[in-house]
Amino acid sequence: MKTTRTIDIHHITRVEGHGNIKIVIRDGKLEEARWEVVETPRFFEAMLVGKKWENAPWISGRICGICSIGHTLASIRAIENAFGIVPTEQTRKLRLLLKHMETLQSHILHLYFLAVPDFLNVGSVFPLIGSHPDVVARAAQMKQLANDVCDCIGGRRMHPTRTVVGGFTMVPEKKELVQFRTRLKDATDDLLRTVELFRTFAVPDFTRETEFVSLKGDKSYPFIGGDLASTDGVTRREHEYRLMTNEYTVEQSTSKWSRLSRASFAVGALARVNNNFDFLHPAAKEIAASFGLKPMNHNPYMNNIAQLVECVHVARESITLIDELTGSTWQEPRQPVSPKSGIGVGAVEVPRGILYHSYEFDNEGRITHCDCVIPTSQNHANIQHDLKKLAEQYASQGKQDRDIELLAQMLVRSYDPCISCSVH
């Protein structure tokens, strides 16, 4: 008997933004698998044209509610690069600490609130409040710690208020940093328990050979600025980012897509681990190894594990950063800014992958052109190709619709997409 099976997921849940999955299987063979992005565009790149430089971090940070700190920092870096401002050591450390805590809060949010429910077979984190209260309390505690540090350094956990071109409007009290150091030490146990929890989950066994793009580490695991690298051997300077992103438009998406050496590439925690494994903190490396995660890993579901490994890395490195900051005397938090004409690019590794902001300025520091390339937009084409292979593979294995539907959704969630951000 001829049969057509259709999997149609309108507005996939537990992801940021609006996307649809469509899969059609006829007589056990895949006919169509589509990842559609239907998010409304907000036109940030047009919005900023004509605006003076000081508006850019404030406005473009609002591209995303989850990684507003990362957007703000990429925007600031682009402006500082255009104006020839080199941040002080103090500013670099404070920004990195702030960035680390955004990474931690975002990864914990994704792992516990968005990904874990799939592995525990529930629809959301809410039922777990009753069934696994310790798990939820642990997630909330780690997320709160990360958010509290963001409040302290950035002024606010979302749409930060102290982060400005030239540095910070003000620096935190050292005694606050010392308290966070203690809480970060205490969080080591929570992170280990998180590792143990994930060890009980079966990560779906699926691989598709992929090119991975991220910042290229020089002496450390990179987060803010530097050269760009792909696992297919492409390296570029930060200002040459367009040669890495190659954005183009497609019918099935209001977000642009990207490609490099192949039909698609991936960015994110797994890309960072694949490109910069050697620079991970030893404790993070050990955990990666215990999950069999080492370069090159081509299983997109392992992005969850890569995020977990990064949680350990950023928590450990943050302790060192706090020690360095509290061991030095506070300098002037903010450098003066003199605008000039030119182009500046800022590349920052935000939780979901590498993010670029690029602005062109006139000689009064007014933006004449703006371009933002978002991690999730770089991932969309890769999600599409993964989805097709996954559906093909599972359809030919005779898996039930229910299973394919779940695995397809879990695939998309593994990328931790920030869809409204990708359309911006």
Added chain:
Amino acid sequence: MQSTSNKVSTYLGIPVARPKVAFFELSSCEGCQLQMVNNEATLLDFLSLVEIVAFREAMTEQADDYQIAFVEGSVTRADEVERLRKIRSIAKVLVALGSCACFGGVNQLKNRFQDPAWVKKQVYGTHVVESNDQAQPLEAFVPVDLRIFGCPVKKEEVEKIVTNVVLGKSVVLPKYPVCMECKANKNTCLFDIGEPCLGPITRGGCDSWCPNSRMGCWGCRGPAEDANVEQMKEIMKKNGFSEETMLDRLECFGGFAKHADVLRKSITAK
């Protein structure tokens, strides 16, 4: 939600109904929704107060049966108008959550361009993408019962408002400006450290969130009652800030859109 739905909340010992609550987002960064799970210390208390039946960013189950709908984001495409009308037809109380929903938010910055086609071309080139010419607040399409201002909203304020709605108490928004809260917080005036600030004309309730971090107010909560925008212009001028800087702040979130339009025209005419 089964795990918490059997608990009975009480207020002064009297059981209170747990209203069914839904969260929706139109064009936005989804940050205001995220703020709901961003205050970890009070998250569980908040969840015991209401029954969340739809919250796509956090849960798979979705129900079309709710009393209170929180809608984040501004309206920028035809399908969003339809979604919003459907939500309005179900919800007893429709809450505009955040500055995008209340005023258009940062999204309405595209409205200042004369040529909507240029806006699209700037981002997509010749690729055709459907979008309304203007980003608009919810009220442009449906009646709104409650507005929670801010970019982002402040969780404490949301919790206070929701508690009042659940208890059937009236919700009173502050009429005084941010400036008053800033003074109460004993901050150094932003003008004294050379920063522009709309604190004197912006509605309070945020506890002078930005000025506390030495960032001048950008007016995300819209005008306070009796806001004297003309006087504000004078203060900005007296402190050496250009009309362009005044306009940047005034037009950023849409709460002062009418005043911003006037100022923009006057600047362009010069």
